[in-house]
Amino acid sequence: MSPFEYAPAPESRAVVDIASSYGLFIGGEFVEATGGTPFKTVNPATEEVLAEVSEATDDDVDTAVRAARTAYTRVWSRMSGADRGKYLFRIARILQERAREFAVLETLDNGKPIKEARDVDLPLAAAHFFYHAGWADKLDHASLGPDPRPLGVVGQVIPWNFPLLMLSWKIAPALACGNTVVLKPAETTPLTALLFADVCRQADLPPGVVNIVTGAGATGQAIVDHPGIDKLAFTGSTAVGKMIARSIAGTRKKATLELGGKAANIIFDDAPIDQAVEGIVNGIFFNQGHVCCAGSRILVQENIAEELDHRLKRRLATLRVGDPMDKNTDVGAINSRKQLERIEEMVAVGEAEGAERWDSGCDLPTNGFWFRPTVFSGVSQTHRIAQEEIFGPVVSVLTFRTPAEAVAKANNTPYGLSAGIWTEKGSRILWMADQLRAGVVWANTFNKFDPSSPFGGYKESGYGREGGRHGLEAYVTTGGRG
Ligand code: NAP
Ligand code: MG
Numbered sequence: 001m002s003p004f005e006y007a008p009a010p011e012s013r014a015v016v017d018i019a020s021s022y023g024l025f026i027g028g029e030f031v032e033a034t035g036g037t038p039f040k041t042v043n044p045a046t047e048e049v050l051a052e053v054s055e056a057t058d059d060d061v062d063t064a065v066r067a068a069r070t071a072y073t074r075v076w077s078r079m080s081g082a083d084r085g086k087y088l089f090r091i092a093r094i095l096q097e098r099a100r101e102f103a104v105l106e107t108l109d110n111g112k113p114i115k116e117a118r119d120v121d122l123p124l125a126a127a128h129f130f131y132h133a134g135w136a137d138k139l140d141h142a143s144l145g146p147d148p149r150p151l152g153v154v155g156q157v158i159p160w161n162f163p164l165l166m167l168s169w170k171i172a173p174a175l176a177c178g179n180t181v182v183l184k185p186a187e188t189t190p191l192t193a194l195l196f197a198d199v200c201r202q203a204d205l206p207p208g209v210v211n212i213v214t215g216a217g218a219t220g221q222a223i224v225d226h227p228g229i230d231k232l233a234f235t236g237s238t239a240v241g242k243m244i245a246r247s248i249a250g251t252r253k254k255a256t257l258e259l260g261g262k263a264a265n266i267i268f269d270d271a272p273i274d275q276a277v278e279g280i281v282n283g284i285f286f287n288q289g290h291v292c293c294a295g296s297r298i299l300v301q302e303n304i305a306e307e308l309d310h311r312l313k314r315r316l317a318t319l320r321v322g323d324p325m326d327k328n329t330d331v332g333a334i335n336s337r338k339q340l341e342r343i344e345e346m347v348a349v350g351e352a353e354g355a356e357r358w359d360s361g362c363d364l365p366t367n368g369f370w371f372r373p374t375v376f377s378g379v380s381q382t383h384r385i386a387q388e389e390i391f392g393p394v395v396s397v398l399t400f401r402t403p404a405e406a407v408a409k410a411n412n413t414p415y416g417l418s419a420g421i422w423t424e425k426g427s428r429i430l431w432m433a434d435q436l437r438a439g440v441v442w443a444n445t446f447n448k449f450d451p452s453s454p455f456g457g458y459k460e461s462g463y464g465r466e467g468g469r470h471g472l473e474a475y476v477t478t479g480g481r482g
Contacts, residue, residue, distance in 0.1 A: 028207025071208030088133035111333030145478030150178030152230035256464025261417030265295030416458030
């Protein structure tokens, strides 16, 4: 134990006001669901019930889509880009003003450390609205093609790992381009989306431009299947993404799918090794490893593998795992019991396959869902822990000898969302980036995001890009009016 222990530094939860139950946000108002079974959302760090949330039925989804259609035809698609931009700027500013409230609520509902909600999720969510506010009146100059116009009503379904940030990635470009939205947050993390409904009202956003319906998979499916939806934007697992692609095949609906990943974080022997260790920590232990583009496979050059192993484990032993509301916490709670079971199952598979398991041995709280930072070494390409997404604080270490071998191994998964390269050599970075089949390649850094940079996958990581000028393409149609 270190001689210098950290004193507790808990963030106050007094800044948030959580209602005991929530309705659905449709047409600018909270309304009761027409049936459905209400469900509870819990704080995964304590298992405390935070609120009861409505399950939107097919009828509720229909009402939401109609509200979005009315707002689209009567108001939003007729408004000038400059005026739409004013609303987006307003939303961005309100998110900044209420950042602390949102960060605390996100941490309570999701389990992520408050320092991440505060320093990553919230600034990036506001930045997405600022960035897209700037595009709203400049779409004619974005090289999208002649006369870019909105698509209509967009259905959006998002996961639980970055609830408000994923909402921002979805809603900001849709609105900037003149579309209206029906969005479903994940079952385990609905609260910041419901608080965002309040931001829409505070910003005087015309009713029906943004509609938030809560529920689980069936509600998501009702959005996917609704004939009044013009475009779908989905972020989640590859399995559900494939089902969605099948459901909409043969319809006129457009879709972007942001799915899973199994990113390689590639460490060459000339890399600054302590920086690379920090990059590995950021790559896989940020947000408990619940990150689609997490660097979940370390590929390390063989001659430094032992040294890296030693330095990495020494560093992981210093990570503070525990109360997400403590400002010193590095790794928070696993989002749900279901996800914890999935991680435990995959770790058992790794051990059964013969990989060597190590964990940091830290103490864990008694209530809630927790998993220690874990490293598997002696992993080979055929192991399931080298191929399948674990979506938790678990990293697999593989080795390579040459750049060509690193590329071959990095590309040898069904996914292609992101990758990282650590080396001093610029020419090698460029050569590797060109060979890697990954939507995002980071060099001497990892998990860096910016609204101006497009994000998306190759292969089973999905299709379409979000963010940047490229992200706008998914929300407009161009050319002759049909
Ligand atoms: P998931 O099970 O696919 O869920 C994603 C969303 O889809 C949730 O809102 C979920 O509802 C909903 N859903 C479930 N079944 C559905 C159906 N049949 N039709 C329509 N919607 C349905 O994924 P998850 O486990 O929550 O999230 C983790 C996955 O997301 C990981 O694989 C991760 O890699 C991926 N992810 C990708 C990105 C990216 O940008 N590429 C970003 C973040 C996460 P409920 O949760 O309420 O049941
Ligand atoms: Mg929750």
